[in-house]
Amino acid sequence: MAKWLLVNNEIKNVLDPAFGLGIFSRLLISQNKDLNIKGFDVDPVIYKSAQQNFPKNSNVQLFLEDYLFNDWDNKYDGIICNPPYFKFHDYENKTTLKEIKQRLKINLSGFTNIYTLFILKSIFQIKENGRIAYIVPSEFLNSDYGTYVKDYLLKSNTLRHIIIFDFKENVFDDALTTSTILLLAKDDNTDEVQISKISKVNELNNISEYIEKYPKIKGEISINKDKIDPNIKWRNYYQKQQSSKYKNLIQFSEVAKVVRGIATGANDYFSFNVQKAQKYKIDKNHLLSCITKSKDIENPFFTTSDFETLKNKNANIFLLDADKKQQDENVLAYIEKGEQEEINKKFLTSKRKPWYKLENRIPPPIWVGVFNRTGLKFVRNEANIRNLTTFHCIYLVDNLFNKINIDLLFAYLLTDTAKQIFDDNRREYGDGLKKFEPNDLNKALMLDLSKLSKETSDKIILLYQEYRISVIQNNENNELINQINNILRKEYET
Ligand SMILES: C[S@@+](CC[C@H](N)C(=O)[O-])C[C@H]1O[C@@H](n2cnc3c(N)ncnc32)[C@H](O)[C@@H]1O
Numbered sequence: 462m463a464k465w466l467l468v469n470n471e472i473k474n475v476l477d478p479a480f481g482l483g484i485f486s487r488l489l490i491s492q493n494k495d496l497n498i499k500g501f502d503v504d505p506v507i508y509k510s511a512q513q514n515f516p517k518n519s520n521v522q523l524f525l526e527d528y529l530f531n532d533w534d535n536k537y538d539g540i541i542c543n544p545p546y547f548k549f550h551d552y553e554n555k556t557t558l559k560e561i562k563q564r565l566k567i568n569l570s571g572f573t574n575i576y577t578l579f580i581l582k583s584i585f586q587i588k589e590n591g592r593i594a595y596i597v598p599s600e601f602l603n604s605d606y607g608t609y610v611k612d613y614l615l616k617s618n619t620l621r622h623i624i625i626f627d628f629k630e631n632v633f634d635d636a637l638t639t640s641t642i643l644l645l646a647k648d649d650n651t652d653e654v655q656i657s658k659i660s661k662v663n664e665l666n667n668i669s670e671y672i673e674k675y676p677k678i679k680g681e682i683s684i685n686k687d688k689i690d691p692n693i694k695w696r697n698y699y700q701k702q703q704s705s706k707y708k709n710l711i712q713f714s715e716v717a718k719v720v721r722g723i724a725t726g727a728n729d730y731f732s733f734n735v736q737k738a739q740k741y742k743i744d745k746n747h748l749l750s751c752i753t754k755s756k757d758i759e760n761p762f763f764t765t766s767d768f769e770t771l772k773n774k775n776a777n778i779f780l781l782d783a784d785k786k787q788q789d790e791n792v793l794a795y796i797e798k799g800e801q802e803e804i805n806k807k808f809l810t811s812k813r814k815p816w817y818k819l820e821n822r823i824p825p826p827i828w829v830g831v832f833n834r835t836g837l838k839f840v841r842n843e844a845n846i847r848n849l850t851t852f853h854c855i856y857l858v859d860n861l862f863n864k865i866n867i868d869l870l871f872a873y874l875l876t877d878t879a880k881q882i883f884d885d886n887r888r889e890y891g892d893g894l895k896k897f898e899p900n901d902l903n904k905a906l907m908l909d910l911s912k913l914s915k916e917t918s919d920k921i922i923l924l925y926q927e928y929r930i931s932v933i934q935n936n937e938n939n940e941l942i943n944q945i946n947n948i949l950r951k952e953y954e955t
Contacts, residue, residue: 462594463488464672465644466539469592473497475539476586478528478579483511485541486521496520499535501528529557529578533564536586540593544579569609577601577610584617584645593645599625602641603694603886605900611691619645622655622680624668625699644672654689655680656699694886703881704906707953710882714903716865716910718856719829721899722848723780723822726809728753730799731819732849733779735772741798742791748779750846755830758840758852760932761875763828768844780847783817822847825854826867827874832896837883839874841929853899869910869918872925876946878953882906908953917952921945 463485466472473496477485480500489496498521502508508525515521524531561578562569565585569578576597583593601607602623614620622644657680659665671678682699689698696702704710713719725731732753733743750768752758757776758767771778783792796817799805805816813819824845830838831853840852848854857867873879886905887897910918924941931938 462541462596462642462644463492464669465594466541466592467492468672468675469538469590471590472538472592474537475499475541476532476535476537476583477501478540478542478583479544480511480523481507481543483514483521485543486515489539489541490520494520498522499532499537500524501526501531503527529575529582530560532586533582536588536591538588538591540583540587540591540595542579542583542594543596544576546574546576546598548574565613567609567613573606574598574601577607580610580643581613584613584619587619587645587647589647591647593619593643595643595645596640597643599639599641603696604898608691611689611695614643614645615686615689615691618651618686619647620654620686621646621650621675622657622668622671623695623699624680625656625658627658627660646675650676652686653679653683654686656682656684658699696885700885702885704885706955707878707882707908708955709909709912709953710906711909712903713883713905713907714858716858716870716907717827718858719853719899719902720822720856721831722828722850722852722854723751723820724809724850725780725819726807726813727799727804728849730802730804731781731817732777733781734775734777736775737777738779741795743781743795744789744791747782747787747789747792749782750778750844751780752828752846752848752852753777753780755838755851758828758838760937761839762841762929762932763844763846764933765844768846778846780819780849781817782819785815822854824848825856827855827871828852829855829874829897829902831898836880837874837897839871841871853897853902855902865910866918866922868922868925869913872921872928872942872945873908873910873949875925875928875942876949878946878949879907882908908949913952917948921948 466475467489472493475489475496475498477483477498477500480502483500486498486500489498500511500521500523502511502523502525505525508523511523515523557578558569558573561581565581580595580597583595587593601610620643624642624644626640655671657668671680684698733748738748754777757771757778768778781795783796785793785796799817804810810816824842824847826842828840828842828848829852831851857865857870883897883902883905886901924945928938928941931941
């Protein structure tokens with residue numbers, strides 16, 4: 462990143478918008494003693510430590526100020542940054558969004574991650590022939606909130622190289638995310654964007670070479686800027702899409718709708734096991750059956766007898782269904798206890814009226830696990846109970862023209878083919894963790910099962926029913942799912 466800035470001989474003024482302890486400045490100064498560097502940080506403890514590394518009269522000037530609200534009038538030859546990463550609804554500072562929108566005259570989605578705002582402001586602050594290097598999570602390349610940043614990167618004509626870290630192990634301690642380095646320049650080489658994937662540390666040498674010889678050599682993938690669409694997941698440009706192997710695909714949202722589970726804002730308070738219900742004398746009329754932890758679900762079918770087993774194990778499988786109008790004195794006492802403990806003042810509870818009334822989400826026929834290492838985990842909710850956010854809910858779309866048999870759909874969801882195609886739309890975190898937001902699944906593709914003949918669907922359903930029995934009898938026979946998978950591959954592979 463430092464090299465990208467330093468290869469520009471005319472570099473004089475550099476900005477580090479999220480200075481921290483100043484690793485970038487130490488590197489830059491060790492290579493070029495004449496630089497003037499400005500750094501911002503909002504953390505007084507970090508600021509104090511950083512000041513000790515960079516005494517007042519050095520060529521590094523530090524400011525204990527919020528980058529997003531300051532320094533709008535200055536422009537720089539080089540900007541280098543490892544910004545903070547957090548989502549806006551944690552940050553809760555809508556004024557920041559307003560500031561950026563007004564200054565840059567662009568539209569921003571409400572749920573924005575702060576690092577994307579740092580990038581936007583830095584593009585605004587770069588001089589002619591200036592360079593920018595940012596290290597950020599890869600997530601924005603493939604998520605809805607990233608669309609406007611990608612749009613701005615393209616419209617500003619500054620995006621030159623995207624370097625995607627595709628390490629199998631987690632190289633950045635504690636960072637539950639994969640990273641991307643963005644190299645930007647305000648020069649005339651606007652025709653193409655390079656993309657490189659780095660899966661081993663020594664591959665970074667290729668990037669060094671690219672930087673030294675810029676703009677003469679290309680990255681691993683080189684795309685004409687006009688062919689890049691900010692509205693799609695950019696994974697399409699750097700990763701082979703599994704769906705391209707199949708014909709007759711439709712969007713998942715045509716047959717089913719994925720929505721997140723119930724968010725309580727205080728799971729410990731709202732969830733109950735049998736003992737806790739007895740302790741607070743909460744009658745079963747005021748409790749809803751609900752899965753609160755994904756580890757309580759061990760296999761793809763969750764039956765009423767599984768529910769009874771969990772209940773007997775004293776698992777947390779109930780949710781408070783409170784209403785003051787019901788005038789139940791024990792429920793009223795429990796609500797009062799919540800207020801004493803200030804549960805009503807938490808982030809989500811404080812936004813509800815009344816704070817203890819949970820959203821009414823009917824039990825979905827299918828659950829899907831949202832965060833896992835081994836691929837998507839689909840569960841048939843035969844017990845017909847509710848779920849917290851540990852699972853997303855999948856409801857079938859009630860469409861006269863596209864009425865799908867739930868057994869056929871669930872049989873499909875259990876296959877590797879379905880999981881591979883969904884994988885095109887996943888978000889990646891470091892350490893092999895994968896995550897899907899509801900919309901990643903809604904917008905994903907699936908095989909159009911209505912194209913199957915009645916005979917083939919019946920065959921799949923028979924295999925599926927046999928598989929279901931094998932699971933329920935504790936003798937799971939995965940071979941049956943493999944057979945379904947093979948039938949589908951034969952029908953849909955191109
Ligand atoms: C990922 S760290 C950067 C580390 C830095 N490159 C180093 O050498 O230590 C992000 C830094 O941004 C700071 N920060 C968070 N919000 C900020 C804001 N609005 N303006 C400026 N700095 C901010 C944090 O305090 C933190 O030190």
